[in-house]
Amino acid sequence: MYKLDTPPLLFESSRPGRSTSIFPTSDVPTKPLATLMPATALADGPPPLPELGELDVVRHYMALSTLNMSIDSNFYPLGSCTMKYNPKRNERLAALPGLGAQHPYQDESTLQGLLEILYDVQSMLGEIAGLPAVSLQPAAGAQGELTALLVAAAHFRDLGLKRTQVLIPDSAHGTNPASAHLAGFDAVTIKSDARGLVDLDDFKSKLGDLTAVFMMTNPNTVGLFDPQIAEIARLLHDRGALLYLDGANMNAILGAVRPGDMGVDLMHYNPHKTFSGPHGGGGPGAGPIAVRADLGKYLPAPVVARDADGTYRLDHDRPRSIGRVRAFFGNVGVLFRAYCYIRTHGPEGLKNVSRHAVLNANYLLSLVKHVYPVPCGDRCMHEFVASARSLARDRGVRAMDIAKRLIDFNFHAPTIYFPLIVSEALMIEPTETESRETLETFAAALLAIAAEDPAMLHDAPHSTTISRADEVKAAKSPVLVWKPAHAASTPSENGRSKSNRAAPSVA
Amino acid sequence: MDPKALKYSPTHEWVHLDGDIATVGLSKFAVDQLTDLIVIDLPPVGKTLVAGKSFGEVESVKSVNDLYAPVAGEVVAVNDAVAANLQILAEHPFDEGWLIKVKVDSTTLPADLLDFDVYEKKIADEAH
Numbered sequence: 001m002y003k004l005d006t007p008p009l010l011f012e013s014s015r016p017g018r019s020t021s022i023f024p025t026s027d028v029p030t031k032p033l034a035t036l037m038p039a040t041a042l043a044d045g046p047p048p049l050p051e052l053g054e055l056d057v058v059r060h061y062m063a064l065s066t067l068n069m070s071i072d073s074n075f076y077p078l079g080s081c082t083m084k085y086n087p088k089r090n091e092r093l094a095a096l097p098g099l100g101a102q103h104p105y106q107d108e109s110t111l112q113g114l115l116e117i118l119y120d121v122q123s124m125l126g127e128i129a130g131l132p133a134v135s136l137q138p139a140a141g142a143q144g145e146l147t148a149l150l151v152a153a154a155h156f157r158d159l160g161l162k163r164t165q166v167l168i169p170d171s172a173h174g175t176n177p178a179s180a181h182l183a184g185f186d187a188v189t190i191k192s193d194a195r196g197l198v199d200l201d202d203f204k205s206k207l208g209d210l211t212a213v214f215m216m217t218n219p220n221t222v223g224l225f226d227p228q229i230a231e232i233a234r235l236l237h238d239r240g241a242l243l244y245l246d247g248a249n250m251n252a253i254l255g256a257v258r259p260g261d262m263g264v265d266l267m268h269y270n271p272h273k274t275f276s277g278p279h280g281g282g283g284p285g286a287g288p289i290a291v292r293a294d295l296g297k298y299l300p301a302p303v304v305a306r307d308a309d310g311t312y313r314l315d316h317d318r319p320r321s322i323g324r325v326r327a328f329f330g331n332v333g334v335l336f337r338a339y340c341y342i343r344t345h346g347p348e349g350l351k352n353v354s355r356h357a358v359l360n361a362n363y364l365l366s367l368v369k370h371v372y373p374v375p376c377g378d379r380c381m382h383e384f385v386a387s388a389r390s391l392a393r394d395r396g397v398r399a400m401d402i403a404k405r406l407i408d409f410n411f412h413a414p415t416i417y418f419p420l421i422v423s424e425a426l427m428i429e430p431t432e433t434e435s436r437e438t439l440e441t442f443a444a445a446l447l448a449i450a451a452e453d454p455a456m457l458h459d460a461p462h463s464t465t466i467s468r469a470d471e472v473k474a475a476k477s478p479v480l481v482w483k484p485a486h487a488a489s490t491p492s493e494n495g496r497s498k499s500n501r502a503a504p505s506v507a
Numbered sequence: 508m509d510p511k512a513l514k515y516s517p518t519h520e521w522v523h524l525d526g527d528i529a530t531v532g533l534s535k536f537a538v539d540q541l542t543d544l545i546v547i548d549l550p551p552v553g554k555t556l557v558a559g560k561s562f563g564e565v566e567s568v569k570s571v572n573d574l575y576a577p578v579a580g581e582v583v584a585v586n587d588a589v590a591a592n593l594q595i596l597a598e599h600p601f602d603e604g605w606l607i608k609v610k611v612d613s614t615t616l617p618a619d620l621l622d623f624d625v626y627e628k629k630i631a632d633e634a635h
Contacts, residue, residue, distance in 0.1 A: 400542070417570055418570075420570060423540065471545075472568060475566075476545060
């Protein structure tokens with residue numbers, strides 16, 4: 001493994017007068033600046049920008065780009081995030097001018113192709129969910145959660161029912177209680193039982209006449225399918241409450257089971273996890289929701305409608321709608337990638353996506369569980385949560401150390417310390433797009449790390465420009481702005497110490 | 508303070524009752540689980556606490572966790588030194604690292620608080 005030097009900042013590489021700009025000879029008369037602008041409008045001096053040749057700049061950014069870890073360069077088993085490989089073809093199609101050059105203010109008659117695609121996305125997502133009413137507007141999964149909860153709130157308002165509570169398992173994604181709170185509900189935590197499933201007794205004791213919605217992730221964040229879901233749905237419906245499915249883990253059950261058939265009333269999708277939307281990067285994203293037919297009237301307006309003559313239009317005439325949650329039609333580029341993905345695979349192909357995701361996760365689990373025990377069972381769905389607690393207890397090696405050391409083996413770390421119900425959690429989701437060889441190499445790295453010197457592991461990673469960052473310092477006193485005085489106080493070249501450098505880079 | 512003489516909540520807060528004043532802190536087990544601490548939010552003096560409800564938050568590099576009031580009552584003192592320097596909590600959770608003092612509504616401690624032995628067994632079970 002090689003070690004890169006920290007590339008100098010552009011400001012540090014600056015040399016007075018260095019430039020590669022070549023301006024054409026001016027063909028207008030020149031005048032002194034003072035005769036053109038009043039002195040009060042002039043700065044005291046030129047702005048403190050670095051002076052560089054073009055090649056300096058190219059090499060600088062090229063060097064930085066090689067420091068990235070990405071799914072295109074590394075295995076990325078980040079649990080709960082479904083970092084599967086997104087086919088490049090979908091990116092290419094989304095960039096076609098027929099899609100990319102459309103403008104939402106165009107007349108609908110000129111947008112028929114796009115509207116047809118969006119209509120089909122609505123239909124396909126409705127079919128996969130088993131819930132026919134779909135809104136494509138939400139711009140991310142969490143906004144989908146919020147939108148669906150606002151739909152639920154409108155439903156109870158119309159029924160004249162005072163429902164103030166949203167029940168949420170303790171293994172849930174943090175967005176669930178946040179969305180409940182934003183939608184005006186109180187979040188009530190439901191415990192998990194020893195198996196990692198919903199504790200049915202705790203659920204029953206908290207289910208009441210104030211319960212609006214139970215937000216369930218199934219399979220849940222420990223990678224288990226909760227077979228109690230039909231019973232849970234029945235108990236909820238008996239009390240007039242609704243069942244929400246956090247669709248983050250849809251990659252495990254595509255085509256195998258429809259959430260609507262399990263008694264789910266509302267759900268969201270995460271196309272960036274399941275349907276080849278771009279992963280992370282701050283968006284744009286999409287969080288389409290699907291709801292029971294009778295809740296469809298509350299969905300954000302407009303939705304895409306199809307008239308009897310085959311014309312597509314935006315249906316704004318929805319008097320019970322909760323209103324818009326996003327401009328125009330949602331993030332069409334992401335929805336279009338989902339369209340390409342679903343159409344490419346087809347019904348049988350989507351089932352295979354989930355089968356292979358589950359198979360890969362179970363194979364990887366079987367390779368590592370003798371060293372990294374999996375507290376919630378020997379089998380899993382699309383992901384599993386292993387624990388480093390015996391390593392922590394016996395050798396002082398924690399999940400954080402293992403995650404950092406994996407970088408030295410050219411792997412992205414799994415999610416760690418989530419879900420909170422498993423101590424020293426390593427949440428591993430290999431996805432269906434990884435080969436058997438990759439899974440075996442990754443397992444070998446995990447096993448090798450477990451036997452390494454703890455002191456060395458505490459300082460990992462060792463192969464990166466920045467080794468173990470001081471995360472407390474980074475959170476409490478981040479240095480976000482480079483100042484010339486800082487450079488003047490240290491030698492030139494790469495004189496800054498590693499620890500100084502580490503703090504701002506992780507902030 | 509002697510950890511063996513304290514009462515513990517299932518959510519890892521400890522309580523020491525002296526007259527009608529309860530000193531509340533976080534157990535060493537919880538502090539160790541959190542790893543490196545970043546920031547703690549403690550309630551102001553005068554705040555009324557409801558037993559079992561959140562009275563503050565502690566954030567580490569791992570996670571943000573609620574602190575749950577093991578007893579009901581009114582906050583009469585807050586350990587500002589800990590808020591300013593979390594190293595005190597990390598190193599001395601049972602002594603200088605106490606968090607708040609509460610004037611309790613009832614000197615009978617809630618029944619769900621655990622004795623040291625029971626708490627030790629509970630966390631040992633969790634660690635397996």
